[in-house]
Amino acid sequence: MTGLDLPLWTLGVAYLAGSFPTAYLVGKANGVDLRTVGSGNLGATNVFRTLGWKWGLLVYLVDGLKGLLPTALLPGIVGVEGGWPWGVALGVLAIVGHVKPIFLMGKGGGKGVATASGVFFALAPVAGASAMAAFAVTVALTRYVSLGSLIGAVVLPVAMMVQARAVTPLSIVGIVIAAFVFYTHRENIGRLMRGNERKIGGDKPAQAGGAA
Template identity: 45%
Template sequence: MIAWIVFYYLIGAIPFGYLAGRIRGIDLRQQGSRNIGATNAWRVLGWKWGLSVFILDFLKGFIPVFGALNWLPFLTGDAGGWDFNVLVVLSCFAVILGHTYTCFLGFRGGKGVATTAGVLFALNPVVACVALASWLVVMGISGIVSLASLVAAVVMIAAGWWIYPLCQDGDVSPQILYVAFFTVVGALVILKHRSNIARLLNGTEHSFYSKKSK
């Protein structure tokens, strides 16, 4: 199990944003918001590079988790039991933690939005679509990526609590693991956006609709 989790962490730890910047001769950690995520790559490197970073960060969340959902039943022998669900949730955590705290850059990584989105679409497309819809609405109204991401994180937590049962037939259900997962990951996304929250409160956060945040 440990080797499996480490492997998943290392997949998530691949810093595609940093590598894209280096290809262009730029260190994203020293430019813009100094983040290696897709949003900063978009602003500093241009939309083509930013979109490419987003897709790669999304896929490094989606593909490993999709694989875990299909491979782990053969390893655990029970697709609905505690062993299976514990490994799935730990795999999801490992990929996201790899992105947000990559060992390749001194444990400083992205804010986790694109990779978390990839994990969500592999794990539960319903929760993913609800969170995406909230992101699109807020982004369409405000033009502020960080605000849309924060709202989507909160919506993801709420959707997880709504969809997954905590108990089943009078016993604690393994599905409670997913409720915990959505809650902790949502909190992590919010934590990683604390500098953005400060700028939102000060009215200085960047909006794609204007040079100065609304």
């Protein structure tokens, strides 16, 4: 079977996997509706800042698996060969599911960083690992999860181009994803520039819609 023959149901599975509301469930397990605290966002960043690094790391890893598993496993399960564009399509659907989760009526998802990391770890392991390392180092040094996400988004396509010694179709996809990450983090970028972005371990988060 070629990439063009990938069954459409696999796209639905990828979307449903991405829709799994990790942060929402973790928040509820801790007696918190994360949609009403901090940034109000159901992503790893808000979990890091609201519930601490252990829960934040758990959410980041699970959200990463939401992108990695459909991208890495579904083509093989249905016998697709040489269909990396379909891997991208599956990954994009997983990211869309994370941002617009059906289990939450398409509202209150995350910003797609962790899920995108998982997607590209499946498609380009070296570049994906480089982006994750850049994220981890940035967060460790600055305690800004949002800044780590932005740095990781930049490192991803750069690492792909360095490894291939050329601009490849997949690296162009990486650039598009990086632009999407910057778009979803536009409010964080504004706060970083103003110096009022919250750090891990900072003050108690404000209610959703506040400065957190």
